[in-house]
Amino acid sequence: MSPPAPTPTVLVVDDDADVRASVAEALSDSGFRPLQAENGREALRRLQEGARPDAILLDLMMPIMDGWALREALLAAPALATIPVVVFTAHGITPEQAAPLRAQAVLRKPVGLQALLDALARVLGGG
Amino acid sequence: MSAPRRVFIVEDQRLIAADLANTLRRLGYDVVGSAASGEEAVEAAPGARPELVLMDIRLQGPMDGIAAAGELLRRIDVPVVYLTAYADEETIRRAKLTGPFGYVVKPFNERELRAGIEVALYKHDTERLLAEERARREAAEEFQLLVHSAQGHSIIRLEPGGRVASWNVGAERLTGYRAEEALGRHVEVFYAPEDVVAGAPRRDLERAAREGRAEREGWRVRRDGARVWTSAALTALRDPDGRLRGFAEVTRDLTERRRREEHRQLLDQVTLALTRSLDDDDALRRAADLLVPALAGCCLVHLVDAEGRLARTIAAHPDPALAAALATTTAHGWDADARGPARAVRTRRPERHPEAGAAPDAVGAGHAALLRALEATAYVAAPIATPDRAYGALTLVRVGPATAYDDEELALVEELARRAALALDNARLYREAREAIRARDEFLQVASHELKTPLTPLLLQLDTLAVALRRGDGQDERLAAKVDVAARQTLRLDRLVDSLLDVARITGGRLELQPEEADLVTVVREVVERFQAEARRAGCELALRARAPVRGRWDRLRLEQVASNLLSNAIKYGQGRPVEVAVDEAGGVARLTVADGGIGIDEEGQRRIFSRFERAASARHYGGLGLGLFITRCIVEAHAGTIAVSSRPGEGATFTVQLPTEGGAA
Structure with missing residues (x-):
């Protein structure tokens, strides 16, 4: 439940402002430093500008650049490919469908706080 | 030296008869029998098979020699020579009526007797030979007439070397050659060139000469070059001493029969090709390829655009380059013409050029230049259309010297x-x-x-709120409990959204599965864990019994749904009594049972609960959409499994799901 010290950074990529804000607030309350991006391109820009989050919480269905495209871009960039990714989607997605994303965890929306924190702890602990 | 001629004697005076017999034997005849009366002669002579009968006119008894001769001649054909001492006018008149071959007047000497017999035999022999010859000639003439006028069959005679020696009407019809053109030609002229090259005519003649008969079904070529499918039988004709005189060849035209069979086969093949591919162009191309060269030198399928104009062409031609050229250039060329495929599409009636019976020629001005260049001689274009919709036209083009399309081909x-x-x-x-x-x-x-996106911030906000409230001074415990309820209801709303979407999917078609290797025990254990909190709230003890992993190829998420639905029902209707979950496997069938000790379900309810929007319990006391068990059943059945319930009101219910571990989910 308690995150690894000092303060892990999590990039939240979701096109829904309320989702972003809620997740950011919940993470903030739980000892994380949240960063936000409203689509894949925005997230990629921040990463290219030097942001290095400890994990990325990634929605799949987004305008402009969706989660699949962002993940593809991340995997293609050696500096970014190693950042753990937690996929966070409203669609049911099977392990087979999720395989190409090479995500460290897959969460299905809506997700409760505990499930979210558990997944991040697992991802960061292993990373 | 030929055998002695057989003579039968009819003489009522025994001494004379014996003397006569001796004389005849001395003269070299074979006396095969004798009779002393007319009746006896009529009775005995036929069995003796005489070549001549010596008949005394005057006989004892009711039947004299003339009467006996008349009777005898009705039975066998034999010359009768009368023996008579004298003859009155009346006797001679009567004797003449029996057509006698001679008279020997008594008393006679050996020479006179012999002369009478020999003349009679000679006359009779000659008459018989003449009659036989006449009969033979008449039969031959009749047969000739029959053969000559037979129209359905070509019946010809060949010399031993294979040259035509006789010709009938049927042969003229089959080959197109008149008798004067055919006589003297070698039979190979009528064979197909490829068969001649292969030596078929020579082999057929040799085989007929060797085995008496040779048969062949194959193509023959008419005078005008057209091909005729025939069945021919060649029979060797031999002299009585076995020398080959020639051959008779009987040939039937099977072209029509063969063509009908070919058409039927073609129709079957094309239908198969059309149904085998769901890609239109691919299907039509396969079909077009089948029609060349069977029915046409090239085949064009024109497809119309939304306005009904010929827009695209699929072409089949033995030369791929030409096929490609036809596909790109024909559409507008035909369109410019008043006739052809464009009009067939417009009028929904077939187009044919030239009309049946007209001589084919180069397809004339106004038709596509490319078709002229192909030396197209005839075409048919039929609309590809249903009563509601025109798709285009099917056009078959004859190339080079060939015949016009006939009515059967048009059909x-x-x-x-x-x-x-x-x-x-x-x-x-x-x-x-x-x-x-x-x-x-x-x-x-x-x-x-x-639907789910708004639930995400809602749930997170509620969870965050609950954490914040609990972190406080404890005064907010009541408030925190209320927030928990709100969070739980949000999750319930999430499940209801899932149910509605599932039903929409199931109703619209088959439930699609994503099968993977999974352990049913693991899946169920995770669900049981998830339900522990809810079970505690309901005061239920929730236990899982499973000895070993139960593996199979299933859709893991859907099985989670099955377990969730059954557990949530068991807790909901369980009246706080223990809920037992068990997973095991026997004989390739995985089994999941969920047993509660709750309100139970009556028989009528058991029949309904797996249907949509149905529930056994009253909707007033228990909420829910009544979709859970319907979805559960659909998921189980999509896995080729079964679901059943056993229950009695007030004594709880046990749900049993059985799933094949192999090959269930496709």
């Missing part, structure tokens, strides 16, 4: 086009249905996303 092409239209119609309906399913699935995806 075949129309039928082929009709089947093409049906195939295109089916493919279109299939595409439309698939598109409708795709649109529905897309809508469900979007709906799912849109």
Whole structure:
């Protein structure tokens, strides 16, 4: 439940402002430093500008650049490919469908706080 | 030296008869019998098979020699020579009526007797030979007439070397050669060139000479170059001493029969090709390829655009380069012409050039230049259309010297086009249905996303709030409990959204599974863990019994749903009594049972609970959409499994799900 010290950074990529804000607030309350991006391109820009989050919480269905495209871009960039990714989607997605994303965890929306924190702890602990 | 001639004697005076017999034997005749009366002669002579009868006119008894001769001649053909001492006018008149071959007047000497017999034998022999010859000639003439006038069969005679020696009307019809053109030609002229090259005519003649008969079914070539499918039988003709005199050849024209069979086969093949592929162009190309060269030198399928104009062409031609050229250039060329495929599409009636019976020629001015360049001589174009919709036209083009399309071929092409239209119609309906399913699935995806997105911040906000409240001074415990309820209801709303979307999916078509290797025990254990909190709230003890992993190929998420639905029902209707979950396997069948000790279900309820919107318990006391067990059943059945319930009111219910571990989910 308690995150690894000092303060892990999590990039939240979701096109829904309320989702972003809620997740950011919940993470903030739980000892994380949240960063936000409203689509894949925005997230990629921040990463290219030097942001290095400890994990990325990634929605799949987004305008402009969706989660699949962002993940593809991340995997293609050696500096970014190693950042753990937690996929966070409203669609049911099977392990087979999720395989190409090479995500460290897959969460299905809506997700409760505990499930979210558990997944991040697992991802960061292993990373 | 020929055998002695056989003589029968009719003489009533025994001494004379014996003397006569001796004399005859001395003269070299064979006396095969004798009779002393007319009656006896009529009785005995036929069995003795005489070549001549010596008949005394005056005989004892009611039947004299003349009467006996008349009677005898009715039975056998034999010359009768009368022996008589004298003859009155009346006797001679009567004797003449029996057509006697001679008279020997008594008393006679040996020379006179012999002369009488020999003249009679000679006369009789000659008459018989003449009669036989006449009969033979008449039969031969009749047969000649029959053979000559036979129209359905070619019946010809060949010299031993194979040259035509006789010719009938049927042969003229079959080959197109008149008798004066055919006589003297070698029979190989009528064979197909490839058969001549292969030595077939010579082999047929040799075989007929060797075995007496040779048969062949194959192509013959007419005088005008057209081919005729025939069945021919060649029979060797031999002299009585076995020398080969020649051959008789009887040939039947089977072209029509063969053509009808070929047309039927072609229709079957094309229908198969049309239905085998759902890609229109691919199906039509396969079909067109089948029609060349069977029915045409080249085959064109024109397809219309939305305005009904010829827009695209699929072409089949033995030369791929020409086929490609035809596909790119014909459409507008034909369109410019008043006739042809464009008009067939417009009028929904077939087009034919030239008309049946007219001599084919180069397809004239106004037709596509490329077709002229191909030396097209005839074509038929049939509309590819159903009553509701025109798709295009099927056009078959004869190339080079060939005949015009006849009525039978026109009917075949129309039928082929009709089947093409049906195939295109089916493919279109299939595409439309698939598109409708795709649109529905897309809508469900979007709906799912849109309905669930607001639940995410809602749930997180509530959870965060609950944490914050608990972190406080404890005064807010009541408030925290209320927030927990709100969070739980949010999750319930999430499940209801899932249920509605599932039902929409199931109702619209088959539930699609994503099978993977899974352990049912692991899946169920995770669900049981998840339900522990809810069970505690309901005061239920929730236990899982499983000895070993139960592996199979299943859709893991859907099995989670099955377990969740059954557990949530067991807790909901369990009246706080223990809920037992068990997973085991026997004989390739995995079994999940969920047993509660709750309100139970009556028989009538048991029949309904797996249907949509049904529930056994009263809706007033228990909430829910009544979709859970319906969805559960659909998931189980999509895995080729079964679900059953056993229950009695007030004594709880046990649900049993059975799933094949192998090959269930496709």
